[in-house]
Amino acid sequence: MSGGSDDFFIGWAPSAPMRDRRFLRRVAPLGLVALLAIAALFAGWQRTPRRAWFDFGELRSYRGVLVADPVPMLVLAAPEPTSGARVLLLCAEWKFGFDAALAKRLHLREVELRGTLIHDADGQAMVEVAAGSVADVGDGQPDAERLLGATEDLGEQVLRGEIVDSKCYLGVMNPGVLKPHRACAIHCIRGGIPPILLVRGTDGSPAEHYLLVGADGAAIHAQVLDLVAVPVEIRGRVERIGALRVLRADPASYRLL
Amino acid sequence: MSHSYRAVGWNGFKRRYDAVLAAAIVGYLTVFMAVSFAVEPSATEEIMLLRGTGTAAIVLLHVILCIGPLARLSPRFLPLLYNRRHLGVATFLVALLHGALATLTYHFGSDVNVFVSILVTDAGATRGSFPFQAFGFAALLILFVMAATSHDFWLRNLTAPVWKALHMSVYVAYALLLVHVSFGVLQSELHPGNVAALAVGFATVTALHGFAGAREVRRDAVVPADAGDGFVRVCDVADIPDGRAKIALVGGERVAVFRYGGLVSAVSNACQHQNGPLGEGRIVDGCITCPWHGYQYDPASGAAPAPFTEKLPTFAVRVVGGVVHVHRTPHPAGTRVEPARIEPPDTSGVEGGR
Numbered sequence: 001m002s003g004g005s006d007d008f009f010i011g012w013a014p015s016a017p018m019r020d021r022r023f024l025r026r027v028a029p030l031g032l033v034a035l036l037a038i039a040a041l042f043a044g045w046q047r048t049p050r051r052a053w054f055d056f057g058e059l060r061s062y063r064g065v066l067v068a069d070p071v072p073m074l075v076l077a078a079p080e081p082t083s084g085a086r087v088l089l090l091c092a093e094w095k096f097g098f099d100a101a102l103a104k105r106l107h108l109r110e111v112e113l114r115g116t117l118i119h120d121a122d123g124q125a126m127v128e129v130a131a132g133s134v135a136d137v138g139d140g141q142p143d144a145e146r147l148l149g150a151t152e153d154l155g156e157q158v159l160r161g162e163i164v165d166s167k168c169y170l171g172v173m174n175p176g177v178l179k180p181h182r183a184c185a186i187h188c189i190r191g192g193i194p195p196i197l198l199v200r201g202t203d204g205s206p207a208e209h210y211l212l213v214g215a216d217g218a219a220i221h222a223q224v225l226d227l228v229a230v231p232v233e234i235r236g237r238v239e240r241i242g243a244l245r246v247l248r249a250d251p252a253s254y255r256l257l
Numbered sequence: 258m259s260h261s262y263r264a265v266g267w268n269g270f271k272r273r274y275d276a277v278l279a280a281a282i283v284g285y286l287t288v289f290m291a292v293s294f295a296v297e298p299s300a301t302e303e304i305m306l307l308r309g310t311g312t313a314a315i316v317l318l319h320v321i322l323c324i325g326p327l328a329r330l331s332p333r334f335l336p337l338l339y340n341r342r343h344l345g346v347a348t349f350l351v352a353l354l355h356g357a358l359a360t361l362t363y364h365f366g367s368d369v370n371v372f373v374s375i376l377v378t379d380a381g382a383t384r385g386s387f388p389f390q391a392f393g394f395a396a397l398l399i400l401f402v403m404a405a406t407s408h409d410f411w412l413r414n415l416t417a418p419v420w421k422a423l424h425m426s427v428y429v430a431y432a433l434l435l436v437h438v439s440f441g442v443l444q445s446e447l448h449p450g451n452v453a454a455l456a457v458g459f460a461t462v463t464a465l466h467g468f469a470g471a472r473e474v475r476r477d478a479v480v481p482a483d484a485g486d487g488f489v490r491v492c493d494v495a496d497i498p499d500g501r502a503k504i505a506l507v508g509g510e511r512v513a514v515f516r517y518g519g520l521v522s523a524v525s526n527a528c529q530h531q532n533g534p535l536g537e538g539r540i541v542d543g544c545i546t547c548p549w550h551g552y553q554y555d556p557a558s559g560a561a562p563a564p565f566t567e568k569l570p571t572f573a574v575r576v577v578g579g580v581v582h583v584h585r586t587p588h589p590a591g592t593r594v595e596p597a598r599i600e601p602p603d604t605s606g607v608e609g610g611r
Contacts, residue, residue, distance in 0.1 A: 008539045009332065010551040011270050011339035023333045032281055035316065038454070039285040042312045043292035045448035049300040094366030173362065174301045178445030180363075183378035183390065187367035230385040256383050 048175035051121035055082070059130060061114050062088065063137070065147055068107040070213045070246055071166075071194040072098035074127065075147040083119035087148065087242055089126040089194065090115075091167045095184070097192020098129060100219070110138035118171040122206070123243070126170045149242040158235045159210065159247065160257065161199035163228045165189050169196060169209065182229035189221050189228060197234060197247055210238065210247035223251035231257035274340040278347055285313045303362050310355035311442070315434060317348040319458045322431060326469035328548075332537070335548055342407045345427075349397075349404035356397045359390075389441035396433035399426050412530065421532045435459065477506045481583075488575065488582040494521065494599055495579065502545075504536035508585035511536070512572055515545055515556050520596035522556035523572035523583045529590075530567065558593040576600065 009020045016024070064076040072090040079086050090098040090113075113134040115127035165188035168176030173184065177198065189195045196209045214220050215236070236249025289309035293300055324341055327334040364374040380388035403424055405411075412420045435455070443451055481489035491505045497516040504526055505512055511526035513536030524545065526536045533549030540546070544553035544562060554561050559569030568591030573584035576597045588594060 008541065008546070009335045009339070009548075010541065010546060011336070012266075012268050012551050014269070016270065016336060020333060020336050024336055028277055032277070032284065035281050035285050036288045038316055039288040039309070039312070040292045041450060042454070043289045043305075043309070044296060045450045046293060046296065046300075046308070046446055047448060048445055049293075049297035051297070051299050053299050054301070096367075171299075172301075173304060174297075174299055175304065175445070176301075179379070179385070179389065179440070180442050180445055182386070183374055184363040186378055187364070187369060187374065191367055226381050226383055226386070230381070230383055256385075 046175075048177055050174060052169075052171035052174050053117075053119055054128075054172040054174075055117045055119075058116060059114050060117060061112060062127060063110070063112045064088070065138075066090075066103065066106045066109055066111045066134075067148065068100075068103040070217050070241075071211055071219060072100070072103040073244075074111070074113065075242075077147075080117070080119075080125055082117055083125035084123045085119065085125035085243070087125075087244060088117075089124075089166060089170070090129055091126055091193050093128055093131060095167075095187040095191045095193070097194065097221075100192065102134065106134070106136055106138075109136050111135060112137050118167060120170050124170055124209075126167060128167070128172070152240040154238040154240055154245075156235065157238045157247075158233060159197060159199050159238075160231065160233045161197045161209075162230070163189075163195050163212065163224055163232060164198050164209075165193045165228075166196045166209075166211070167193045169198065178229055185228045186225050190225060192219075192221060195220065195224050195228070197232075208245065210245045212251075213246055213248055215248050215250045217248060220251050224254065227254055227256060233257055270336070271340050271343065274336075275343055278344060282313060282317075282347060282351060285316070286310065289313070303358050307355055307358040307362060308442070310351050310358065314348055314352040314355055315438060315455075315458075317344065317351065318427075318431060318434065319462060321345055321348060322427070322462045323465050326465035329469040329472070329534070329537075330465070332548065338549055339551075345400075346404045346407055349400040352397055352400055356393065359393075385444070387440045389437050389439075389444075392433045393437035393441070396430040396437060399430040399433070403427060403430075409530075417527075417529055417532055431462075476504060477511070479506070481505055481507060484577070484580075484582045486584075487586060488573070488584050491523075491581045491583050493579055494576055494581050497521070497581070500540040502536040502538070503581075504534070505583065507572065507583050508587075510587065512583055513538075513545070514574065514581055514583060515540060516599070517543070517556060519599045520556075521574050521576055521581055521599060522594065522596045523574040524554065524556065524559045525570040525572075525587065525590075527569075528552050529561075529569060535569075557596050558591055560591045560593075 007017045007019055009016050062074055064074040067073050067075055074088045074090055076086050080088060092098055111134055113129050115129040117125060117127060119125040164177050165185045167188055168184060173181060195212045197212055198207060198209045200207045212220060233255040234247060234249050235253060236247045239246045286309045290305055293305040321341060321344055324334060324337045328338040360371050364371040375394050376391045379390050406423060438455060481491050484490040489507055491514055492503050497503045500517055502513040502515040505514060512523050513526040514521060514523045517540040526534055528535050528547040530550055530552045533547045535545055535547055538546045538548045545556050546553050554569050559571040561567040570587035570590045571592050571594045572587055573594055574597045575582045576599055
């Protein structure tokens with residue numbers, strides 16, 4: 001079975017008919033060019049990546065005052081050099097939040113810790129704290145309000161946006177929003193990472209985000225899982241604590257849009 | 258063709274086919290990553306690769322689904338069909354990488370089992386939380402089963418009809434992936450080009466299958482007239498070019514009636530390898546040769562030449578007054594039937610077979 005037919009393609013034959021060879025020589029390059037063009041278009045049509053970074057592999061040391069409320073954070077005496085942030089939100093490795101009990105115990109203590117910086121172009125930053133790296137070096141109770149700045153009550157507001165987890169949004173996953181990221185955000189928020197409400201700007205204005213806490217200022221996690229990565233409306237009291245915006249509202253009052 | 262099992266029965270064409278395929282996949286991912294990071298340099302590498310492999314897999318699946326009907330509409334596409342299984346396995350591997358990256362990125366690192374996470378985490382009781390991950394997972398499982406059983410070992414052991422039915426589940430996988438994409442990434446990446454691309458892909462696949470299917474329906478709609486003695490009248494012998502066949506619906510089964518030299522034989526139209534349309538093949542080296550993968554059969558006996566063992570049902574055939582008659586009842590596969598001899602036009606015809 002080694003023969004062939006002048007114009008009939010047989011895959012195992014020593015050579016393809018001339019007509020098929022000519023056709024393939026024409027179609028294969030066109031197909032490849034079309035495929036590469038499709039790749040470029042799909043890549044170029046992406047809209048959700050933002051300017052944010054996770055400095056994976058760069059473990060850094062930070063010293064500052066640990067504040068437990070409304071979410072665990074480290075307040076630095078001077079701006080962090082890479083991000084320019086003076087307040088670093090804290091989280092643990094993988095999809096877990098910073099140890100709440102440890103935060104309570106070290107509240108307003110001066111600590112040293114090591115971790116990986118997560119930061120965005122808006123100057124917001126978080127540190128993924130390396131397990132077991134937090135050391136209490138405090139000798140007294142620093143004035144947290146002086147370090148953070150006074151809490152400013154911005155009044156009751158109605159905000160529409162998307163609930164995301166702060167760790168991924170600030171740079172660990174870029175993009176870390178909307179439906180493809182929904183499962184991850186649910187895991188992160190359930191694991192103790194603070195949820196935030198992302199309010200996208202209209203008419204080119206920049207997006208803003210608000211740390212979500214209960215009406216009493218307590219941390220919320222499991223209560224918001226069903227509403228992660230879907231459009232929601234939240235009515236609540238907005239406070240500015242330094243550079244942070246905090247939205248106090250009862251999760252039961254969140255409204256699905 | 259091969260009569261013993263090897264991982265891959267390599268030949269020159271398959272090597273060139275696979276080289277082009279590998280270059281296409283690497284090129285696609287390279288361009289996707291390069292453009293993605295040109296647009297946003299701080300994008301996360303694994304998510305961009307996840308998206309690159311996801312879009313590559315769905316594009317490749319569209320190509321796979323188009324090759325079948327294209328090859329039915331024009332024999333020029335038969336070379337693309339010949340090694341389609343390697344394209345299918347490559348598509349599965351790209352999809353597997355996409356699934357692995359999605360699992361590692363979105364599901365690993367919490368206190369929930371990753372498989373539980375894939376199947377239930379994104380499902381919610383609210384609008385906009387229609388799950389999409391489970392659909393992608395199910396499609397990947399189908400592609401895995403198809404890739405794992407793509408070798409001729411499985412084709413032989415499962416039998417061609419079962420194997421063919423199993424591999425028709427590619428359409429189920431395609432439907433699952435349309436849901437996966439529509440309720441997944443299209444809910445976040447809102448550029449209209451994305452929706453348009455998926456719609457064009459779906460329309461192309463549907464239209465090509467429609468055209469190819471309509472042609473077969475038209476052909477099957479011709480009911481051969483009864484010719485007595487259990488025979489039906491198929492066509493004039495002059496309607497069959499030498500070395501080729503006419504396909505007719507005889508007794509509810511598609512039969513390929515081949516003319517070669519001064520002889521006419523009829524066999525089942527379905528190749529024993531992958532149910533390829535033998536009637537669209539040719540007589541090569543005296544053998545019926547399937548257009549899909551070149552499987553060969555003796556036209557009189559329906560048996561593949563030694564050492565091969567495939568056998569086709571054969572049909573009694575006669576030529577009467579320049580008209581080909583085929584008996585409605587097939588002979589058992591491999592039964593030799595004397596070919597009908599084409600007499601000069603001034604004779605009344607000679608019967609052969611039964």
